Structures are given as C-alpha cells and as structure tokens.
Amino acid sequence: MSSKNQNTNIDYSLILIIILLGIASCFAIYTVQPFLPSIYDGQNFVLKQLIWYIIGSMLIAVLLLFDYDRFRQVVWFLYGIGIIALLMLFFNVPAFLINEANGARSWFIVPGFGTIQPAEFMKIILIITLAHIMVSHNEKFKVHTNKTDIWLLLKIVMVALPPMGLIAVQPDLGGFLVLSAIVMSMILVSGIRWRILFSIVGILGVVTTIFVIMFLIDPTLTKNFLDKVGFGHVESRFYGWLYPETYGDSGYQLIRAMLAIGSGQLTGKGLGGLEVYIPERHTDMIFSAIAEQFGFVGASFIITLFFLLIYRLIHIGLQSNDLFGSYLVTGMIGMFTFQIFQNIGMSIQLLPITGLPLPFISYGGSSTLTYLIAIGIVLNIHYRTKEYMFD
C-alpha cells in the first residue's frame, strides 16, 4: 500500500539557516575590518567573503544537478587527489607553490588567486570515502559479527590514517582533530556493534588516563615523548589552557579572548565596540568579536543558529532512506559539531587553543567553500530522499 511519492523538494529551512550564517559572517568581518593590523590594509575581507559565498552557492547549484550517489563512482579518484596534495605539502614539492605560515606547511599558492588549504577539502573527501566503504561493507556482510565489524573497523582506519597523519605533521592539530571527529561519528553509526564500540572507547580512555598519570608523575618524560612523536606543541597548548596567566606564550590568546568575550557581558558593547586587541580576529577568533560587540545575546543567537543547523542535518540524516546519504550526513554532523564546539570552546576556556575556523562565519576561502560544498551534498541528499507515506 505504500505509494512512492517522489518528493523532490529543496530544504528551504536549511538554506535559510545558511543565509543567516552568511549574513552574520559578512557583518562580523565588516565590524572587525577596521581593527585588523596594518599588514591587512587594502584588503576587503567582506567583499572577498561574499564572493566565496557566491562561488559556494553556485557550486551547490551544480552539485544539485547530479545524484549524490555518483560520488561513489569517483570516490577513489577524489581520495587520490586529496592524498597527493597532502603528500606534495609534506615533501614540499614544488616549493614555489607552497606557502608556510606560523610554522605550518598547509597551503598551496595559486598565482593570482590566493592560497588553498587541501586539508579543508580532505574533510569532505574523507566523509565520502568512509561512507562509501561502510555502505559497500554493509551490503556485502548483511549480518554483523565480531569478525565483520573488526574488518570494517580496519578498513575505516586504513583509509582515515593517511590523511590524518599527513595533516598532523604539517602540523595542523585542528585539522587532525576534525578528521578524528568525523571518523568517530561515522564509526558510531556504521552499525558496528556496541560491544566493539565500548571496547574502543575503553581503550581510548585507558590510553588517555595513562598519559595523564604519566604526565603527573614525570612531565619531562611525557614532554620528550610528545616531542618525539611530533606533538610537542600540544603540550604547551594544554599549559596555556590550564594556566593562561603563567604560560604567557600560549596563554596570551586565551586571556585576550576571555577578556573580549567576558567584557561583552549580556548585551555587548555595540557596533564597533572592540576594545581588546586579538590577533587573527577575522578568522579563527571571529566569535570573540561577535561576543564582545553583541554580548551574550548575540553569541547565543549564533550558537542557536548552529544548533538549528545540526538539528536540521540530523533530521535529514534520519529522513534519508539511503544508507549512503545517512552516512554522509553523519560525517558532516561530526565535522560541523566538532569545529563549532572547538572554535567557540577554545575562546571561553572549555578547550585548549587550536587553529580552527568557525564554520560559515570565519573569513577563509577554502573553509567556506568546503562547508558550502558539504551543505550542497546535504541538500542533494534531502532533494533525492524518497518519502514513504507510512514509513
């Protein structure tokens, strides 16, 4: 009795949320522009960000033309391109095309255009790849056993590790953590049984506990270990987070951000009320500018928008009756949630400082495009979801 109703509608509420976020982004960048250091003189970030949004919107439109299922055909091609780009950064070839900033080698120079950050696009590529693997696996093994679950887990890890490793050595801790969040959220929904998931959580918990205990007993040893495995800068971030007053270098940003956000109080200082100087305010620290000017009210508004966005994504994920679509949406949810939580959390001392943009709000070409592409994919999934009347 179930009549298939081809409900090819566009999710306007999601588009509305994105438009609101886009307006908030351009507005926030506009308010910050006069307070940026002189090296940015002559750059119109608002206009640039607007252009990114327009390009992104066009990409969404193009994406909607194809069924997202087509991704499964080109998934390894995309994955290959992503990995090659990251390898090129790793080996620093060709050197004249590679830009190094703040000690990290994360950008390609595109002459006459600017820089692009492959790690951003890698996020989407990884989501698609993992979703593809999980779907293929679940189609092959209809019944979950310990053996098939571990085999799936192994495949996920094998695909996820190369990009995560290459991003970690740039070093780009933020990018690494985002990929981790994507992998974890997707493992959660992959159908792997709870007993295995709990084992993984248990092992991670034990490893973390061992690290903390080791650190309490012999901080130098732990520090040396972290240095050796290439995570030396992580430790200072932790110190800066726990004791910002004492660890001036890494605590400085946090102190400034807390001052800015805190002094915004309930209703903010109003337009242009930016008293505290914070470096990189148009990118990673944009939330502090919103919270300082518009206070708790303005900041909560942004957070609510984000919450609605995630809520909408989960709704689409649940609605989709195609496994591939659901997995893709889950990956997006993991990516967005982590970035939002990390970016806002780091400026209010919930988490250590990490270089991560606030999705849709922070100025940045690569990141804005990536997130708009992600939204495009989600819209596509919604667009092609067949609604069963009595489902």
Add this chain to the structure above:
Amino acid sequence: MEKKKKSSLPFRLNILFIVVFGLFCLLILQLGVVQILNGEEAQEEINKTVNTTTKLSVPRGKMFDRYGRIILDNEPVSAITYTPPKGGDTAKERLDLAEKLAEYITMDKTEVLKEVVTSRDRKEYWYLLNADEAASRLTAKDKEKSNAEQYQIMLDKITQQDLDTINWTGSRLNIIAIKKELDKAYELSPYVVKKENVTDEEFAKVAAHLYELPGIDATKDWDRLNVYGNTFGSFIGGITSSEEGIPSENRDFYLTRGYSRNDRVGESGLEQQYESILRGTKEEIQYTTDKSGNIVGTAETVKDGKRGSDLVLTVDIEFQQAVDQIVKEELETAIKKNPETNKYLTDALVAVMNPKTGEVLALSGIRYDRDEDQYNDESFRVIFDANRPGSAVKGASVLSGLQSGVIKPGETIEDKCIRIAATQPKCSWKNLGVLNDIDALKRSSNVYMFQIAMRIGEAIYRPEKSLVGYDPSNFQKMRNYFSQFGLGVETGIDLPYEENGFKGSNLNAGFLMDFAIGQYDTYTTLQLAQYVSTIANDGYRVKPYLVKQIRQPVAAKNDLGQVQKAYNPEVLNKIVMNDSYLSRVQEGFRRVMQEPQGTGQAYFGDAPYKPAGKTGTAQNEIYEDGKLIAETENLTLVGYAPYDNPEVAFAVMVPNTGIVSSGTKYPINHMIGRRVLDKYFELKKQRGLNGINTNLEKDNKEEILRKEDVIVEENMNEQEID
C-alpha cells in the same frame, strides 16, 4: 533485510543528537559564566591601565678627607638622554628620531665623525633607506636562515658602489652617530646620548623641542671630579662610563640589585669597595600606560631618589699631598745623583698609618717614566707591588727566636761569618763582634738572625761542615711567626684587591736563613707598615682602613651630613708572644734610630719626636729574558714615632736602587722616612696653632673655576633630589 539493517541507524543518530545537544548546552552554559557571571570583572580588567616605572640615576656619594675636606666631588654636566619606550623603538623610529635630533645637536667634528661612523654603521644606514632592495637580494636559501643571519647577509651584500650612492656629508654622519648612541639604550632606562661638550645652545634647543622628540630629555648628568687631581686617585678608584654600564661578567649580580644595564658603577678602588653606599637610591618615576603602551597623563614620582651617602676617609689629604711631593722629590734626587747606576730605579713607595687605630694617613707611590721623563702617581703599587724587604723584618726574626726559645733574652752571639761546607760564607755587612738580641737589631746583624733561623730549623752548625739535622717543616713555623705581624698575609684593608707577596717554594736551610733577614719572601709596603705598627702597638695587629665614616648626604655643597655609620679600629690578632720579649724588640728599634752605631741614627738621632724603627737593604737581581742583567738593592725603612707613645707608623720601600760605594750613596729610604715624619709633626704643630687648613692648593685650577660657575645650579638640583 534492508529495513532490519537500517533499524539501528535512527537510534544511533539520536544518540549523536543527544551528544550534540549536550555540547551546545555546555557552550551556552560556559558562555553565560564568562559573559554574565564574570563579565564585569573582565571589563574592569580592560579598564585597568598598566603602570611602568623608570628609575632615574642620582648623584653618587662624595668623599671627604679625615678633616672634612672634599676630595671627590660630583660635577653636573648638561646631558641629552634617550629613554626608549616599553618594548623599544624600531630601527626606523630611531633613525627618524636621530634625524630630528641632528637638527639641534652635533656629536662631533666631521673629521672625528668619519672615524666614529664605521663601515658597518654606513651599511646599516643604507639598509634602513633601502630595506626592500636589500631584501630582494636574498636567495631562497638565505630566507630559510634566522632573521639575524639574514640581516648579516643583507649587510654583507651591500657593496661600496651602493654606499657611494649616498653623499656622506657631515650632517648625515652626525645623524648616524646619534642613531648609534640611540641604539645602545635599553627600554625604560635613560641613556646619555651626548654629555661631553653639550653647548648651552644645543641644550636649550633640545629642551625647547622635547615635544617632537619622544623619549629624549634634556637633563643633568654627573661626572666625578677628583678635586686634588691624581692625588690618592689610585685608591679613590673609578667608575664605568654610561656606555660601559655594569660589568658584563657580574651582570646578574647588579641586575638583581636594581641596576640598569647602563648604570655607572665603581670598577676599582673605594668606588668599587663602597659601591652599595655610594650609589644611593634611584628616583622612581611611574608612567601610566594604556593597553597599547602609550603614556597617559603625567609621570608621577613614586619614590624619591636619594643621593649616595658620603665617605669620610682616614686619609689626611694635606699630608698625602706633602708625602707625594716628598717621595717625588727624593726619587728625582736619587735618580739625578747617580743616573747610570740607578738606571733600574723607578719606584718609591710609602705607607703611613696610625699604628694604634689602623687609620691610613697616606699611601704614596711615585714611578719614574724614563721614556717620557716624568714622575707619575702610581700609589696603587703600595698594595700591589711586593718586594724583598731586607733587614727591616729582623724585628720579627728576633721575636720568633725569643718566642720559640731558641735564644734567651739577652743571649749573646758572636757576629762571625757562617761558613757551611761547599757554600758561600754568610756574613753581616761587617764583623760586629759579640752582640745580644737588642744590639743585633740596632746594628742589624745578619749572623744573629742566621743563628736564630738555624736553631728554629733544628740544624746543627759547625764551621766548615755541612749542616746536620735541618728539618724543612720548620720553615712554615717561622712563616707563621711572621704572619702574626701581617707579613705574607692580607692586611685586611678595605679595598677590592691587595697583593699578599710571593713565598719561595724552595725550603732548604740556606733560604730559611735568607728569610730571617728579609732576603727571601716578598711583602708589600702596606704589609711592612702593618708589621711595624704591630710592634709599635704592643703586639696588637690592627686592620688598616681608609673609610672612617659614612655620612648622610646633604644638599649644601661642602657640608657633611649626620654620621650614618662609623668604622672603629679593628684588632685582627694579638701576636702570641711574651710582652717582655716585645719590649726588647721595641728597645732594639729605638736604639736603631737614637743611639750611636744604630743604623738609622745618622738620620733620625736628632729628631725631636724620638722615633724607633728598622732599616733594611735587600739584594735584588734584575732579569731580562731569563738572564741576569743587573744587581740592585731594595732600600727599605720601617718605623714609628714617638717610640714610647706611637701615633704614626710608616714603611718606605725603594726597590732596585743601584749599588754604589757608601761615600756617594744616596740614602733615599732614610731621607723619605725623615721628611715624612717631620712633615707629620710639623702639620700637627701647625694645626695646634691655626686649626685645619681648609684652603689647600687644588690640582687643577681651571677645573675648579668651572665648578664654581655651576655651584648654584647643582645645589638647586640636589635640593630637588634630597
């Protein structure tokens, strides 16, 4: 099947949703804590401004002689200073500042500036003007290097051709010379950019344009002025220049004590020894700066500065001047009389002190510079140069003999050459017959001392035979007796450094005998003065000292403030010897000076103040490149007066006088000793009649006149600070 498989997905997505919801709640919650709960505190924190303090130097303490006559003064000079802001100015900002400043001041003549401004300075200047061009010359490889290395490479790549594009006029060199000075300043610490020869016009111009010269000030700095020129200058010591700042080897020591890097500190003599007292307390000025480091409002004095405390020395500057004059005249006479034989004679050294208190009255050392044919004040040699004293130490030898029991009081020994098999005979200056201990001193018998030495060394002497039974460990025993008089140990004078003298390492019996007549170990003139003071002071060895009192600084030019601390005489030790033995040595010393046949009687026999003492002549050899080139004599004299109630003790040391037959010999040691004592008692008598002479001849009249001109000005400054 499809449905079943998918059934777990909604549940798990809902779990994900709950996690997301939890995380967003956490964000809102923490945001509420930060913005609403702690928001006001954050705003207060922002409104708070930062206070930074700058410490301004104050004049150092002055020095006065024992009668309150000023010896070391401060001379105010106009100075242009530069205080970099917190975090410092950039090179470009300093260049701009130098360009503005160059309109008002000239560092030096163009010819001099050409020397001052080095090739590197010129390159740095070119770099500042052409930074982009210089940077473009870097290769990709260069750019991987550190900033400092890159800068060096850029400088290296600047060619002479590049430099020739700039016209190095005098005014341009002036700008560079000014910038060079600006570069040396540290943040928030005033640095003197120009002090020497700041004209009134320059000073006024800079003062009038301070508003356009951030960090620059037209102010006063102080130079040390030795009122009596070189007189006692060795011991007053010196301070570093503002450019040298605190000595780098002790940088932490000074920095932890509140010094700035370009503070001037004592680097020698009393300036160094009493640094903590002379430096004073810096004036602290607090600037209030906003978040970006700009100064808001006016500076506020948070701590008044206080000029360094003054020192009152034990030295009598009038007597010191006279002693210097005597030493110089006598040295000149001795050299002129026998220029050929005295060709190695360069120094004459004198130390005069109160034997009971240890107060040093005068320390004088004159050196003849043969190349320049002039006599220079090098009085530091009194504590730095150690020489063989000769017979002057025989008092210590006799006391060692008496106390160790190897001779009995009044024991007689025949003065006959000591003849040990296979060695040179050891004799007195002539055969003196049978002598007791007192006359052995009076007539300066070597043989008596040799006997004491052999007996202390437990050696059995039989003429023409080898010594039997000598125990070298007894050498130390004899040195221990000597050290009780201060011979071979530190005198304890309040100066940063003093020489202890050289101790021979060969301890055979012959050297012990030489030791007993002052022919082995070497001593400084001050050690000899302490030795004779110990004998004069009934066996109490007192510490010689130069600073009598520390006085509170006062504004008035030549007045002394309240006593802040007084130094009392300090007895270092009492010699462990029987008092009756000591009085035998004192009697011996009296006879040397006052009885016929006493070795000093010819020069001191008629002195009304009844001196006691001991003469000395030590053989000395001059080596050049390891070869003996001349034999000379050290002429010494130690003594005190009056013998029964000594108030002045002295030691004279004239090393390397030529050996001449007694007829034409010039007894420079006796002449100096007699004239110094005469002068001492003459001054004492004069003061009894006329009081202290406060109007001494100063060293440099021109200097003094200049000082008079600015007295009024300085007083004003001091009142502000005190």
